[in-house]
Amino acid sequence: MTAGASHSxxxxxGAVRYRASGEPGYPHVCHCRMCQKAAGNYFLPLGSFMRVDFAITRGEPKWFRSSDLVRRGFCGDCGTPLFYDIPEADSVNITLGSLDEPDAVKPVMQSNTGRKMSWFHALDTLPVEPDDESSEREGAIAxxxxxxxDHDTSHWPSGGQT
Structure with missing residues (x-):
């Protein structure tokens, strides 16, 4: 992507949406215990954008102050973790998995690896569950x-969803 790239x-x-321009700074995977708990996962991918290049375009996140320095923004309706924010900083970190195109941003570093799961090295050796695209369950979910x-909409929910 170019320096003028836009990320949404x-x-x-869909209650909270954002847009940021430029390339994210320091896209990384954090393994610290706070990020694990905030994400409900083993790690949290983050990348920063300058505040002047960042805007919330729909709704308002809820905030949890996870330390005296950091607050974490999330959707108050569905619980999706969205932001890692140091209010005094010139930038805001977004959760890379919340991007509409998460594959567009590749992490360049890992941090806090002392809390990294000891068995991560074995993930590629696990059996892979076969995809069954014709199953009734998958059809019902779809x-x-x-x-x-994974794109901006002028209104949400659409189609009469509540």
């Missing part, structure tokens, strides 16, 4: 999907 993203339900699409 948001939560799973037909009843309430997740916001």
């Amino acid at each position: 993203g948001g939560c799973q339900c 037909a009843s999907n309430h997740q916001h699409p």
